[in-house]
Amino acid sequence: MPRSVPSRPASRTPRRVALVAPAVLGAFALTALPAAATSTPAQIATSKTNGVAYVKSLQAADGSYAGSGLSNEWAFSALAAAGTAAVDVTPGRRRHQERPHRLPQPARHPRLALGHPRRRRLPARHAQRVRRRDRPGPGLRLPQPDRRHLRLLAERGSYFGSSANYNGTVFAALALGGARTQAGGQRVPQALVDKIVTRVRANQHDDGGWTYAKAEGNATELAKPGDVDMTGASMAALCVSGVPNTDPDILQAKAFLKSKLVNTSGAFNALYGINTSSNGWAVSGLNACGINPQTGDFLTPAGRTPVDFLIAQQYNPGGGFKYQPSDTAPSAYSSLDALRAVAGGGFTAAPPTPVTSGAPTWVAAGGFTSGTATKLALTVDDGTGALKVCSVAFTPTGTTTTLGDVLAAAAGASTPAGCVTSVVPASGTGTITSVNGKANAGSATWKVSVDGSAFAGAARGKVIGVGDTIALRYS
Numbered sequence: 027m028p029r030s031v032p033s034r035p036a037s038r039t040p041r042r043v044a045l046v047a048p049a050v051l052g053a054f055a056l057t058a059l060p061a062a063a064t065s066t067p068a069q070i071a072t073s074k075t076n077g078v079a080y081v082k083s084l085q086a087a088d089g090s091y092a093g094s095g096l097s098n099e100w101a102f103s104a105l106a107a108a109g110t111a112a113v114d115v116t117p118g119r120r121r122h123q124e125r126p127h128r129l130p131q132p133a134r135h136p137r138l139a140l141g142h143p144r145r146r147r148l149p150a151r152h153a154q155r156v157r158r159r160d161r162p163g164p165g166l167r168l169p170q171p172d173r174r175h176l177r178l179l180a181e182r183g184s185y186f187g188s189s190a191n192y193n194g195t196v197f198a199a200l201a202l203g204g205a206r207t208q209a210g211g212q213r214v215p216q217a218l219v220d221k222i223v224t225r226v227r228a229n230q231h232d233d234g235g236w237t238y239a240k241a242e243g244n245a246t247e248l249a250k251p252g253d254v255d256m257t258g259a260s261m262a263a264l265c266v267s268g269v270p271n272t273d274p275d276i277l278q279a280k281a282f283l284k285s286k287l288v289n290t291s292g293a294f295n296a297l298y299g300i301n302t303s304s305n306g307w308a309v310s311g312l313n314a315c316g317i318n319p320q321t322g323d324f325l326t327p328a329g330r331t332p333v334d335f336l337i338a339q340q341y342n343p344g345g346g347f348k349y350q351p352s353d354t355a356p357s358a359y360s361s362l363d364a365l366r367a368v369a370g371g372g373f374t375a376a377p378p379t380p381v382t383s384g385a386p387t388w389v390a391a392g393g394f395t396s397g398t399a400t401k402l403a404l405t406v407d408d409g410t411g412a413l414k415v416c417s418v419a420f421t422p423t424g425t426t427t428t429l430g431d432v433l434a435a436a437a438g439a440s441t442p443a444g445c446v447t448s449v450v451p452a453s454g455t456g457t458i459t460s461v462n463g464k465a466n467a468g469s470a471t472w473k474v475s476v477d478g479s480a481f482a483g484a485a486r487g488k489v490i491g492v493g494d495t496i497a498l499r500y501s
Contacts, residue, residue: 077368108366192239195229211477254283255296305335405496407500457485464500476496
């Protein structure tokens with residue numbers, strides 16, 4: 027069960043746990059910048075063009091991006107932020123689109139050891155968000171949320187991944203924030219989003235920043251210096267979850283980043299020194315929150331901005347970005363971080379419209395494959411605040427299934443166990459009157475929402491499709 031948020035030092039701005047005016051914040055487009063900005067739209071466009079060319083040059087013969095500092099998720103997210111659809115990267119060759127993306131592999135800072143806990147996991151959905159009901163076709167294929175093992179699945183007190191680290195929760199928030207319907211609707215239950223936001227807020231350090239390590243409830247950790255990288259990612263996690271950029275925690279994070287600005291270059295002075303990757307993450311966090319990184323607080327007295335710094339690290343016309351100013355060769359990993367940021371992207375991006383003739387923007391499965399084991403995401407909210415989140419494993423017998431069959435499967439095989447212990451009635455297609463021993467009483471009844479739809483009476487016979495996110499709520 028999620029732990030309560032500990033009290034904060036009196037010097038901190040009071041926290042608002044509830045989301046205010048939820049909204050989906052897209053990448054901040056840097057196309058018509060105010061006169062005070064130092065990198066012009068033309069310079070940014072040139073940087074994007076050259077950066078995309080460099081990233082394309084890193085692609086392996088099989089269409090993948092693998093190797094030191096590379097992963098498919100990082101590469102395709104950077105390309106998408108720059109307006110390049112994956113299908114257009116190698117026109118006429120589709121192998122990289124037809125290979126299902128697996129669980130994101132850890133990308134890392136070039137200066138970090140492979141086993142360091144700061145390893146970054148980027149949701150595959152960053153690059154191109156796939157809608158469940160799109161028709162199959164030759165475009166990019168990405169796994170659906172029920173198959174992605176995001177651990178909507180082994181959630182521990184609203185934390186995701188290792189209990190010692192906090193960054194897994196940040197990337198879960200970013201991925202789930204991108205899990206949307208074709209119409210852009212939120213597929214993830216708001217109750218889960220709220221709990222994730224609470225965890226992100228509770229890990230904000232006293233100086234307004236964040237680090238990869240879990241800090242909630244630990245005064246010593248909360249007093250440690252924040253990290254430019256994770257501050258950018260955490261800001262983005264809050265903003266894609268509906269937190270406005272006027273929220274006190276976002277304002278404190280913004281002030282933290284401002285305090286790290288280097289006057290002469292516009293760079294952020296990170297824990298690992300001045301480097302392109304940390305700056306890219308910080309700028310992407312600002313972009314995700316709709317905060318212009320080229321004006322106001324991020325235009326130094328010397329007239330430099332973080333975007334200026336990033337572009338200054340780029341080799342032209344080669345297009346690659348170096349990790350540190352003193353380096354003499356481009357870094358593949360840093361180039362992805364920089365391209366995403368300079369292009370105005372956050373950590374997620376709307377899928378660009380392909381220019382390849384006949385290539386669709388969306389591709390997804392149309393239904394279950396009968397007889398093939400699969401998984402669905404389920405949340406159960408009994409109204410007490412003890413939200414249960416699990417992955418339900420089952421084998422469908424047709425292209426669709428029913429809510430009753432999913433709940434029966436959850437009682438027998440869910441991760442974590444105990445998500446569903448009992449359902450009344452136990453068979454048939456009628457209205458569900460009790461879940462986990464809590465029965466309907468007067469106007470308080472069990473309701474269901476599928477893929478973010480309005481909550482309505484829960485019936486065992488309700489049709490459930492491939493990739494649906496199911497939320498049961500007693501209200």
